[in-house]
Amino acid sequence: MKSINSVAVVGGTHGNEFSGIYLVRQWQQHPQRITRDTFTTQTLFANPKAHEENKRYVDSDLNRQFSVEDLANPALANYEQSRAKVMNNVLGPKGNAKTDFIIDLHNTTSNMGPTLIVLQSDDFNIRMGAYVKAKMPEAVVIFEDQTPLAEHKFVSSIAAQGVIVEIGPQPQSVLRQDVLDWMEIMTMHILDYVDLYNQGSLPELPASYEAFRYTETLKLPENAQGERIGMVHRFVQDNDFKPLHQGDPIFKLFNGEEICWDGHYEAYPHFINEAAYYDNNLAMSLAEKITVQL
Incomplete structure (x- = not known):
């Protein structure tokens, strides 16, 4: 270059x-x-x-x-x-x-x-x-x-x-x-x-270092009318870049139910509960951990 x-x-x-x-x-x-x-x-x-x-x-x-x-x-x-x-x-x-x-x-x-x-x-x-x-x-x-x-x-x-x-x-x-x-x-x-x-x-x-690669963005739970019906689970809140495994709680609904992560990979949430993303009802971004080779 x-x-x-x-x-x-x-x-x-x-x-x-x-x-x-x-x-x-x-x-x-x-x-x-x-x-x-x-x-x-x-x-x-x-x-x-x-x-x-x-x-x-x-x-x-x-x-x-x-x-x-x-x-x-x-x-x-x-x-x-x-x-x-x-x-x-x-x-x-x-x-x-x-x-x-x-x-x-x-x-x-x-x-x-x-x-x-x-x-x-x-x-x-x-x-x-x-x-x-x-x-x-x-x-x-x-x-x-x-x-x-x-x-x-x-x-x-x-x-x-x-x-x-x-x-x-x-x-x-x-x-x-x-x-x-x-x-x-x-x-x-x-x-x-x-x-x-x-x-x-x-x-x-x-020779190498640990990093993350963005994979997807999750939305906050909504009903059929597009109204917010839940929030980020306290298990996830403030735990940016901590691993999320299948079955871990990720959202808590206002009716008391929990929604758990059912993805096929170990995910690393970030931008968790970012205030600026509420206008689009976004809950967090996810990434995979990678090893970068020089």
């Missing part, structure tokens, strides 16, 4: 996820903290209007607006759809982007700790995961590589390379020092990795 010449650090894609917003503001005042020798770094505050209104988004989720088709469709013109087109002009255009690498900063209400989400399983991303975990053992790496990059709708898919830094638990519209610190530390390790990668000076990395 060619060298990374330009990096963008994006905060505030969701207006009520505060850590990335406050970090981007700090780095705009002190750009030397995110400056490295082998590439240029810019910052972008993605969704200022949503932040002013203290909302995740104004009209629609900004982090779902970056498919090539949607970016090219002038009929998609609500606030976030229009904002996505502006961002694509600044960082992209997608498919031939002037930005080589995007780091998109997010908070989750789920107990996921410091999590790095990568969209591709090429050598660059595999080694990045190894480097981040070597420097930050508490970090979790998730591969969401089941979809080609061109078909992803995330901000970080504008560039040929991009990752999502997802840190929690943090309630919406508040700051937590531990979460903000994790986000800053992980971002610095990623920037260091890119710099070392460009120089061909990466340290010796472990």
Whole structure:
């Protein structure tokens, strides 16, 4: 892969996820903290209007607006759809982007700790995961590589390379020092990795490491009318990345019944009971544990 010449650090894609917003503001005042020798770094505050209104988004989720088709469709013109087109002009255009690498900063209400989400399983991303975990053992790496990059709708898919830094638990519209610190530390390790990668000076990395690969998303229990009739079971709550075996309780219905996991594989829930996903009645994402070989 060619060298990374330009990096963008994006905060505030969701207006009520505060850590990335406050970090981007700090780095705009002190750009030397995110400056490295082998590439240029810019910052972008993605969704200022949503932040002013203290909302995740104004009209629609900004982090779902970056498919090539949607970016090219002038009929998609609500606030976030229009904002996505502006961002694509600044960082992209997608498919031939002037930005080589995007780091998109997010908070989750789920107990996921410091999590790095990568969209591709090429050598660059595999080694990045190894480097981040070597420097930050508490970090979790998730591969969401089941979809080609061109078909992803995330901000970080504008560039040929991009990752999502997802840190929690943090309630919406508040700051937590531990979460903000994790986000800053992980971002610095990623920037260091890119710099070392460009120089061909990466340290010796472990031959393999544990990671996760996204498999599916589960919805909260509903009745025939689409009304919510249950909640995430306390057995699962706050146990992100803990194994879920067949027969383990996963939902508790309001009538007292339990629904158990009946999948054919050992699942690892994450984004458990994420507050932002209630508008779509989503309960959690699932993953399989994998061993990544360098």
